[in-house]
Structure formats: structure tokens, C-alpha cells
Amino acid sequence: MKNPYLPELATITKIIEETPNIKSFQVVFNDHEKMKTFKFEPGQVGQLSVFGVGESTFVINSPPTRMEYLQFSVMKVGEVTTALHELHEGDQIGVRAPLGNWFPYEEMKGKNILFIGGGIGLAPLRTLILFMLDNRKDYEDITIIYGARTPPDLCYKDDLKEWESRPDVNLILTVDNEYPGWDKRTGFVPTVLNEVAPKPDNTIAITCGPPIMIKFVLQNLVKLNFKDDQIITTLEKRMKCGIGICGRCNIGSKYVCKDGPVFSLAQLKDLPPDL
Amino acid sequence: MTELGFLKKENLVEFLKELATKSVVYVPVADDDVVAFKLFQENSTICLDRPANIPPKTVIFPQYETLLTFTFSKKEEQPDKIDVKIQEKMDFKDTVIFAARPCDAKGFTVYDRVYKDSDIPDPYYVGRREKTVIIGFSCPNVSPGCFCTAVGSTPSDKEGSDILMTEVSGGFVLEPVTEKGKAVIQSKFIEDGSKYLEEAQKKQEDVKNKVKNPFKKAGKPQISQEKFNDDSFWELALSKCLSCGACTFLCPTCYCFNITDENKIWEAERLRSWDACMFPHFTLEASGHNPRPTKFHRFKNRVGHKFLYYPEKYNGVLACCGCGRCIRYCPVSVDISKVVDELSDTNSENKTLTSNGGEA
Amino acid sequence: MSVDKLKDAVKQILNEVDIVIGYTEGFDKVHATPLFINTQDKVDQLIWDQRCVHNLASYLPSLKRKKVGVIVKGCDSRTIVQYIQEGLINRENVKIIGLPCSGVISLKKLLKAVDFANIDDITFEDNGNVNVKTEKETKTLSLMDIAPDKCKTCQYPTPLIYDILIGDPIKSDKPKESVYEDIIEFDKKSLEEKLAYWQKVFDRCIRCYACRNACPMCVCQDSCIAESREPHWISQRATLTEKFMFHLIHTVHLAGRCVECGECERACPMGIPVNTLKRKINLEMKELFDYVPGVNPDDKPPMYTFNVDELKIKEHKIG
Structure with a gap:
């Protein structure tokens, strides 16, 4: 019987400082064979171990189409994330992955895709964006609305630059307030969503960000006539086991770690409001 | 499997001694009036006349256990880097739980669906569970707050036991339930028990008739979704709750846990320890956000888990065996059976509800 | 005292407050349970007799923003006095219904x-x-x-603080010296005996924190050292070391603050005599600082103050 609690040893090959409190870690399994055979789907998560400190859950934000490494982005907020931030390239961590479900990208084929992200909430969207760009012909228009508190708080600045330059991606960036040197939009993401007012026809909207942002984005999407099954979000909860047992990440009978983290608004409406 | 055995009362200790030569044997022991399952010793003050304060889930799902150990060493070629060796701690011994009350034995079946019969089984639980023989003990009487018959069980329910033992005059009738149980009563202390069958059945029936049903409506409780989602109900019903973990830690079906790393200098271990959905830390996120911020949210989830969410996943089976401990030992007498009764759907016929109120 | 008088008083007070906390019938004949009364029609569920064991004052800090009426026995009233000393409640938001009590x-x-x-x-x-x-x-x-032991040596059968007293005041007939007799007696045991005793009883602890959550004076709330990871004081192992550590810190945090309501011990589902530790340290505080918690609202708990010269602590005298 496989031990689901046993992490795979991995080495940090690169650390990218995304923002003042977010770092991205590129890791490869020490076992090269495992790296070659590792399979996951966009949206799935992993548990990262700092041995002796603990585990924490992060989405794999590199796409399965680019398997040189797995990338995780970590905001420094608690015990494990602080310990992760103290690590260096070449250090050992543990990885339990992949866990959870994924974005229904097959069902999205032939559709317009609207991504709405806030802060580090771009991480789970990034894996799907890159996956779709690597399979660009399968999808129609791709629009990305992304915001953060200030310009330095925007994640994946290299990606943003690339997406901005691509003619087949419509990237709309915003920060909360005016900022020296910022000449793009200002305002909260849900407000910018209203301004952009994307059409719901043949479109799937995917959103992730802080709980309060998600709440208003969902409301605004409904107002823009998006149907519940056209709206997808990916949730974050405190998790421990990652296999739907330990009991803390449930919303009703669904466990975010196993049955999620990806839910359509239609699915969420069937669950108690414990977000 | 009907080969009934009979164990004379005076042979009880000898029988346990014999079991203890082959297995680790846990028995309910009274110490300062507190009954708990402890390792059998010849002078153990075995207590059969009232249920243990804490169920024998401690044997298969201990309060804490080491899942993994980590050993650190400096990399020789690169002394600023650390190598990690991970070891799994799995060393499970043949074990017997003697005189588990039927509600406690049944509690393990609630665990089984989640830990054993799932697509991702838990090897620590399964390891212990498979090596453990459970000798159930038909309740000789009822206890304050217990309500097993109202949640689809009886004080002589065999589900979860490998053997069911019933006290009759002069000894105990042992009814094997599984092959594992059958093997255990191959002992020189066990005689043929068929002539005691009638007495045992009568005793079981007598006790069963004494169990109180706290629910106004017959049949398994059906929770009304409308009442369940009414926050004001919870605020009033739970004002007195202290948000401690007594109810969950004493519950034979509560299985939530925490995983933490505990560090020494050159080694560390990853522990699993009991956790309780009634604790605010349980769901508190590092950002400070808590999806279940108050005791009302937390108790709602606790009741939801036992009476809605678990049944939704597992064919309508409730995650409550009616042992009554959470009622009996609650410092302020929060009564889950009363809460469920007040939530029950007085309009509906008996049908299984999903958590959104639809029919399963 | 007839319970009708109590009900009349509660009906009156309910016009001025959001909630009144009293007692009602529990799940069986021997249990009472706290009752939160927010409407007049619930007043009739009130009971008052020797089953009314809970210290209802414990709920007050969590209801600080509301106007609350609370029914207290003499022993429970000490909690309110201590809350006032420590600034944990707004006195003007609390209506205290005192009930003289001759034991539960x-x-x-x-x-x-x-x-x-x-x-x-x-x-x-x-x-x-x-x-x-x-x-x-x-x-x-x-x-x-x-x-409970506290009743056998009760010095305060009549509440020390109240807005309404229902029933005639009762004077204690228990000698003052009797209060800590059992502690002094226990202390006579050898260190080995005491260690063996505490090892035996704490072995039963399941870390459910019923003692902590039932304690009216536990103010750390959700930041308890027992669960905190930052800082990381105690591991989640359940060995005697962790159990001792938690209980001793709980005890030390209550030095000169424990009002000896005994709720910690009453709440323990594993029958651990946790109040003994707290009473032992209270005895020390009494001897050192001549301070009894929860008696005079104008007192300051000794651990809340610092004097260079402590009259009773000779070895700390400077010069």
C-alpha cells in the first residue's frame, strides 16, 4: 500500500523573487526517473515540506506542458511559508503531488476564456494560461484581468510582459491606487471587471484571488449574465492530509484538497457557505 | 458463524492472560473512577459495568503517532547543504481490544469507510486495524445520554466486532462474527455456549428496550436543510458551548487530525495528533482568515459532518453511534441529540437528504 | 427561595438587557444546563437548585459587547469581582442576580x-x-x-457583588483555616509520592482543553501556548512532558487570579483534579501577598503590580 503521507525528496533549482513577500520556487525531484514520469493536470496542488517545520499546500503553477521543473509560488504568511522563504537554491524540500482536481480544460476547448486574478491568486491561473498558450489553437479569445495592491505586488512580471506583447492575448492590468510610474488602470479587480464588461457568449470565466475579491467577482460575473456553470474558481483552505480525511478543508461533504480545489459556481451553490 | 463459546467468569483473567501471550491486549480499566482502555495486566481492575470514559479508538487511532522521521546530515561535498533521510514509522503489533462496547466497535466502521475502504487508504490506520481483533461486549445496561437505537444501532450491535460477548449468569457468551474472531475463541478456556444463547438474547433484548430515543420522530433523524442553514438557530442552541474538544476526543467516530513537525537538531518527526473541529485553530488560515470563525459555525459543521455530509458520501450511514459520551461529558451538557431533534424535518417522510437539501 | 421570585426578577431585567444567563433542566434528572434567555417566553424554563453547578459568570467576557444579566452563586460572584479587577468586563453592561447558596x-x-x-x-x-x-x-x-470540595469550606455563600439579591443572605459557618487544609495535607507527602501521583493522573489527560475553556480566568483565548506554533512552546505529542507543561503553565497563569470556582476540574472528562494545582499556588500567593482573588473589586492582582519592596518576600528586600 502506497503511503500517501510520504513526500518525495526534491531540490530547489531556482528561486524567483516575485514581489516583496512572494517567492517562486522551481523544484525537481531528486529521483530523475520520477521527474520524467511525473504527470499532473493544470490546477492540481502539491504539499511542500520543510522538514522539521511542516507542510503547506500550493498550486503547481508551471504547466504540464513544460516539465523541466515544477514551480510553486509562496507568500510569506505563516510558519511553513516563512521557513520556505529562508531556503536557498540547492536546498532539499519534500513534495507530495499531485493532489486534488483540475480545470476542465477539455470542456473549455473552442471557447473564449476570461481569467480574473488578484495578487498571488494568479498562480493557479498561470498554469492554465501557459497550458492554453502551449495549445493556443484549441481556444478562442483569451482575456486576462489581473490586479494587485501596487505594481511591485504584481506576480510573474516576465510572463505579464510576454502576454502583453502577444497579439492573441488581451491582458488588462490594474493596481488598487495611483502609483508613481504606473500608467495603466487603477481600481479593484471586480470594478475593472465591470468596466471591461466581457460578453458571456461562449465564454468561461476562471477566477482566483483573496476571498473578498472572489466574492465580488462572482457577483459581478452573475450581473454580466454569466451562468453558474460558466464560472469557475479555485479555492484555498487550510489543509493537512491532502487526501480528504483530516477534516479541516471541507465545505459540506466536499473536501477542497481532494474534491477541489477547482469548483464551478454551480457546484459551490450546492454547498454550505463556509468559504 | 454460529459456534457459540462460553467463558466462565472465573476464567476471564486466565483467558486474557492466554491472549496476552500472543497479542497486545487492551482492557477497560477503572482508575480513580475513570475508565479507559489500558494494557492488560494480571492485576488490572477491569471494569465492565459502565462504558469507558474514552472509547478504545485510542488503540487503533492513538492520540498521537509518528508518521515519518527525518534525519539530517551535512552533504560532504557541499557542507552548507543538508541531506535528508525520510523513514516511515510502521510497526504494528497483533492486538486485541477486549470488551469494546458495540457503539465503540461500530465507531471503527465509520473510520473504515474513510481510512480503509477509500481510493487513498491510510496505511497507518489500515496497518493497526487489520492486526486488531475487537471483542465487543453487549451493553449490560444503558448509560446516561446514550441513544444508539435512535441512530440505527442496538446495545448488542455486531457491526465492527469480531466477536460479540454477552454477560449471562456465571460468565460470558461469545459469538464469533468474523473469521478473525473465530480464531480467538479457539482456547481451552472457552466451552460450548449454545445452551446460554437464549439467556444472552433475552438480556440483549432487555437492554435494548431500555435505551431512550431522544427523537420525537421515528426512524433515523432527517435534518431540515432550512433549519440547518438558519444561523440564529445555532447561535441560540450553542450559546453555552465552551468550544473545547471533549465531545470530539471522546467520540468513537470523530476522526479529524492534525499533522505537525516536531524538530530536534539533527532529526525531526512528522506527527499525527488528534484535532478537533471545535477548536478555532482547526480551520484558521495563515492569512488570519477563518472559514469557521465562531463556535456556532464549528458546531454546525460537527453536526453537519455526522448527520448530513458523511451520510451523503456513504449511503445514508450516520457518523454517530449514539454512545452518548459527548452529552455525558460535556461540561455544559450540550446535547447533540436535542440539537438534531430540533433540526429534524417534521414535514418530510424518511428520505436521505444531500447537503444542499436535494434528495440523494 | 422559590424559583418564582427568580423568574420575576429575570422578567424585569430582561427589559434592560439583551440576554439573561440562568439554568434549566439538562438531558437527565441530575444535570442542569446553562440557559440563555433572550425572550420572555423562555423565562419559565428557569430552574434553581443544587444541580446548578456551572459558573455562568464565565460567559461574560465573550459577551462584552452586549448587555447581559447573569445569575450567580456566591462562589461565581468572585469571578465577576476578578473580571472587574482585571478590566475584562464593563460593569455597567452587566446585571448581576445574586443567589445565596448552601452548596451544590x-x-x-x-x-x-x-x-x-x-x-x-x-x-x-x-x-x-x-x-x-x-x-x-x-x-x-x-x-x-x-x-464539590469548594462547598465544604465555602467562605462566600452569599454573592460578594450583585444588583439584585434573591433570598436571604447566608453567613458562612465554615472556619477560614479549613479552606486550604486539604492542600496543606497533600503537601506533606514526599516529593516522590507527589510526583507519582501527578504522573498517574496526568497520564489520563487527552488535551481536550475542557479545563482551559471552562476556566473563567483563562484570557489567552485562541492564542494558548498549548496550540500555538509561533512561538512553538509545546509539541503535539501527548506524553507526560507536554501534559505537565500545559497544566503547569495554566496554573502559573492563574497565580493570584484563580477564583477557585473549580470549573476546570468539573469540566475534565477524565477526572483529573486540576484545581488542586491552582489552589496550591493560590495558597502561596495568599501567604506571600496576603491576597485573595475575587473578593474586593478595588484590589489589584499581585502579579499585575510590581513593588520593589514586597513586605512578605524578605529575600527580595534591597539593602
Whole structure:
């Protein structure tokens, strides 16, 4: 019987400082064979171990189409994330992955895709964006609305630059307030969503960000006539086991770690409001 | 499997001694009036006349256990880097739980669906569970707050036991339930028990008739979704709750846990320890956000888990065996059976509800 | 005292406050349970007798933003006095209904007295007799034989602070010296004996924190050292070391603050005499600082103040 609690040893090959409190870690399994055979789907998560400190859950934000490494982005907020931030390239961590479900990208084929992200909430969207760009012909228009508190708080600045330059991606960036040197939009993401007012026809909207942002984005999407099954979000909860047992990440009978983290608004409406 | 055995009362200790030569044997022991399952010793003050304060889930799902150990060493070629060796701690011994009350034995079946019969089984639980023989003990009487018959069980329910033992005059009738149980009563202390069958059945029936049903409506409780989602109900019903973990830690079906790393200098271990959905830390996120911020949210989830969410996943089976401990030992007498009764759907016929109120 | 007088008082007070906390029938004949009354129609559920063991004052800090009426016994009133000393409640938001009390039952002692039989009925007589009907027998017990230890040496049968007192004040007939007699006696044991005793009883601890959550003076709330990871004081192992550590820190945090309501011990589902530790340290505080918690609202707890010269601590005297 496989031990689901046993992490795979991995080495940090690169650390990218995304923002003042977010770092991205590129890791490869020490076992090269495992790296070659590792399979996951966009949206799935992993548990990262700092041995002796603990585990924490992060989405794999590199796409399965680019398997040189797995990338995780970590905001420094608690015990494990602080310990992760103290690590260096070449250090050992543990990885339990992949866990959870994924974005229904097959069902999205032939559709317009609207991504709405806030802060580090771009991480789970990034894996799907890159996956779709690597399979660009399968999808129609791709629009990305992304915001953060200030310009330095925007994640994946290299990606943003690339997406901005691509003619087949419509990237709309915003920060909360005016900022020296910022000449793009200002305002909260849900407000910018209203301004952009994307059409719901043949479109799937995917959103992730802080709980309060998600709440208003969902409301605004409904107002823009998006149907519940056209709206997808990916949730974050405190998790421990990652296999739907330990009991803390449930919303009703669904466990975010196993049955999620990806839910359509239609699915969420069937669950108690414990977000 | 009907080969009934009979164990004379005076042979009880000898029988346990014999079991203890082959297995680790846990028995309910009274110490300062507190009954708990402890390792059998010849002078153990075995207590059969009232249920243990804490169920024998401690044997298969201990309060804490080491899942993994980590050993650190400096990399020789690169002394600023650390190598990690991970070891799994799995060393499970043949074990017997003697005189588990039927509600406690049944509690393990609630665990089984989640830990054993799932697509991702838990090897620590399964390891212990498979090596453990459970000798159930038909309740000789009822206890304050217990309500097993109202949640689809009886004080002589065999589900979860490998053997069911019933006290009759002069000894105990042992009814094997599984092959594992059958093997255990191959002992020189066990005689043929068929002539005691009638007495045992009568005793079981007598006790069963004494169990109180706290629910106004017959049949398994059906929770009304409308009442369940009414926050004001919870605020009033739970004002007195202290948000401690007594109810969950004493519950034979509560299985939530925490995983933490505990560090020494050159080694560390990853522990699993009991956790309780009634604790605010349980769901508190590092950002400070808590999806279940108050005791009302937390108790709602606790009741939801036992009476809605678990049944939704597992064919309508409730995650409550009616042992009554959470009622009996609650410092302020929060009564889950009363809460469920007040939530029950007085309009509906008996049908299984999903958590959104639809029919399963 | 008739319970009707109490109900009348609560009906009155309910016009001025959001909630009144009292007692009602519990799940069986021997249990009362706290009752939160927010509407007049619930007043009739009130009961008052020797089963009303809970310290209802404990709920006050969590209801600080509301106007609350609370029913207190003499011992419970010390909690309110201590809350006032420590600034944990707004006195003007609390209406205190005081009830003189000559003792309550200890469930644990009662069950032991009837050999853990199921109790079908229990009645209380004015002369201190308790009639208990079990499946097997009907027994008359003396209340003081089945009362918690705190009742046997009770110095404050009448609440020390109240807005309304229902019933005639009762004067304590228990000698002052008796309060810590059991602690002094226990202390005479050898260190080895005491260690063995505490090892035995704390081995049972399941870290459910019922003692902590039932304690009216535990103010760290959700930041308890027992669960905190930052800083990381105690591991989640459940060995004696962790259990001792938690209980001793709980004890030390209550030095000169514990109002000896005994809720910690009453709440413990594993029958651990946790109040003994707290009373031991209170005895020390009494001897050192001549301070008794929860008696005078104008006092300051000794651990809240610092004097270079402590009259009773000679070795700390400077010069």
C-alpha cells in the first residue's frame, strides 16, 4: 500500500523573487526517473515540506506542458511559508503531488476564456494560461484581468510582459491606487471587471484571488449574465492530509484538497457557505 | 458463524492472560473512577459495568503517532547543504481490544469507510486495524445520554466486532462474527455456549428496550436543510458551548487530525495528533482568515459532518453511534441529540437528504 | 427561595438587557444546563437548585459587547469581582442576580455514591438531605458528602457583588483555616509520592482543553501556548512532558487570579483534579501577598503590580 503521507525528496533549482513577500520556487525531484514520469493536470496542488517545520499546500503553477521543473509560488504568511522563504537554491524540500482536481480544460476547448486574478491568486491561473498558450489553437479569445495592491505586488512580471506583447492575448492590468510610474488602470479587480464588461457568449470565466475579491467577482460575473456553470474558481483552505480525511478543508461533504480545489459556481451553490 | 463459546467468569483473567501471550491486549480499566482502555495486566481492575470514559479508538487511532522521521546530515561535498533521510514509522503489533462496547466497535466502521475502504487508504490506520481483533461486549445496561437505537444501532450491535460477548449468569457468551474472531475463541478456556444463547438474547433484548430515543420522530433523524442553514438557530442552541474538544476526543467516530513537525537538531518527526473541529485553530488560515470563525459555525459543521455530509458520501450511514459520551461529558451538557431533534424535518417522510437539501 | 421570585426578577431585567444567563433542566434528572434567555417566553424554563453547578459568570467576557444579566452563586460572584479587577468586563453592561447558596452537587461524587447506577430521580430537602432514586435502590445522601470540595469550606455563600439579591443572605459557618487544609495535607507527602501521583493522573489527560475553556480566568483565548506554533512552546505529542507543561503553565497563569470556582476540574472528562494545582499556588500567593482573588473589586492582582519592596518576600528586600 502506497503511503500517501510520504513526500518525495526534491531540490530547489531556482528561486524567483516575485514581489516583496512572494517567492517562486522551481523544484525537481531528486529521483530523475520520477521527474520524467511525473504527470499532473493544470490546477492540481502539491504539499511542500520543510522538514522539521511542516507542510503547506500550493498550486503547481508551471504547466504540464513544460516539465523541466515544477514551480510553486509562496507568500510569506505563516510558519511553513516563512521557513520556505529562508531556503536557498540547492536546498532539499519534500513534495507530495499531485493532489486534488483540475480545470476542465477539455470542456473549455473552442471557447473564449476570461481569467480574473488578484495578487498571488494568479498562480493557479498561470498554469492554465501557459497550458492554453502551449495549445493556443484549441481556444478562442483569451482575456486576462489581473490586479494587485501596487505594481511591485504584481506576480510573474516576465510572463505579464510576454502576454502583453502577444497579439492573441488581451491582458488588462490594474493596481488598487495611483502609483508613481504606473500608467495603466487603477481600481479593484471586480470594478475593472465591470468596466471591461466581457460578453458571456461562449465564454468561461476562471477566477482566483483573496476571498473578498472572489466574492465580488462572482457577483459581478452573475450581473454580466454569466451562468453558474460558466464560472469557475479555485479555492484555498487550510489543509493537512491532502487526501480528504483530516477534516479541516471541507465545505459540506466536499473536501477542497481532494474534491477541489477547482469548483464551478454551480457546484459551490450546492454547498454550505463556509468559504 | 454460529459456534457459540462460553467463558466462565472465573476464567476471564486466565483467558486474557492466554491472549496476552500472543497479542497486545487492551482492557477497560477503572482508575480513580475513570475508565479507559489500558494494557492488560494480571492485576488490572477491569471494569465492565459502565462504558469507558474514552472509547478504545485510542488503540487503533492513538492520540498521537509518528508518521515519518527525518534525519539530517551535512552533504560532504557541499557542507552548507543538508541531506535528508525520510523513514516511515510502521510497526504494528497483533492486538486485541477486549470488551469494546458495540457503539465503540461500530465507531471503527465509520473510520473504515474513510481510512480503509477509500481510493487513498491510510496505511497507518489500515496497518493497526487489520492486526486488531475487537471483542465487543453487549451493553449490560444503558448509560446516561446514550441513544444508539435512535441512530440505527442496538446495545448488542455486531457491526465492527469480531466477536460479540454477552454477560449471562456465571460468565460470558461469545459469538464469533468474523473469521478473525473465530480464531480467538479457539482456547481451552472457552466451552460450548449454545445452551446460554437464549439467556444472552433475552438480556440483549432487555437492554435494548431500555435505551431512550431522544427523537420525537421515528426512524433515523432527517435534518431540515432550512433549519440547518438558519444561523440564529445555532447561535441560540450553542450559546453555552465552551468550544473545547471533549465531545470530539471522546467520540468513537470523530476522526479529524492534525499533522505537525516536531524538530530536534539533527532529526525531526512528522506527527499525527488528534484535532478537533471545535477548536478555532482547526480551520484558521495563515492569512488570519477563518472559514469557521465562531463556535456556532464549528458546531454546525460537527453536526453537519455526522448527520448530513458523511451520510451523503456513504449511503445514508450516520457518523454517530449514539454512545452518548459527548452529552455525558460535556461540561455544559450540550446535547447533540436535542440539537438534531430540533433540526429534524417534521414535514418530510424518511428520505436521505444531500447537503444542499436535494434528495440523494 | 422559590424559583418564582427568580423568574420575576429575570422578567424585569430582561427589559434592560439583551440576554439573561440562568439554568434549566439538562438531558437527565441530575444535570442542569446553562440557559440563555433572550425572550420572555423562555423565562419559565428557569430552574434553581443544587444541580446548578456551572459558573455562568464565565460567559461574560465573550459577551462584552452586549448587555447581559447573569445569575450567580456566591462562589461565581468572585469571578465577576476578578473580571472587574482585571478590566475584562464593563460593569455597567452587566446585571448581576445574586443567589445565596448552601452548596451544590458534584456529579462525579454523586455517581460514585450510587455506584455509577443510572439515576432516575433526585430531590433535595432543606435539611441538606438528597434523595436519589436509581434502578436498584432509593438512597438518602447528605449534600455535603456529594458536594464539590469548594462547598465544604465555602467562605462566600452569599454573592460578594450583585444588583439584585434573591433570598436571604447566608453567613458562612465554615472556619477560614479549613479552606486550604486539604492542600496543606497533600503537601506533606514526599516529593516522590507527589510526583507519582501527578504522573498517574496526568497520564489520563487527552488535551481536550475542557479545563482551559471552562476556566473563567483563562484570557489567552485562541492564542494558548498549548496550540500555538509561533512561538512553538509545546509539541503535539501527548506524553507526560507536554501534559505537565500545559497544566503547569495554566496554573502559573492563574497565580493570584484563580477564583477557585473549580470549573476546570468539573469540566475534565477524565477526572483529573486540576484545581488542586491552582489552589496550591493560590495558597502561596495568599501567604506571600496576603491576597485573595475575587473578593474586593478595588484590589489589584499581585502579579499585575510590581513593588520593589514586597513586605512578605524578605529575600527580595534591597539593602
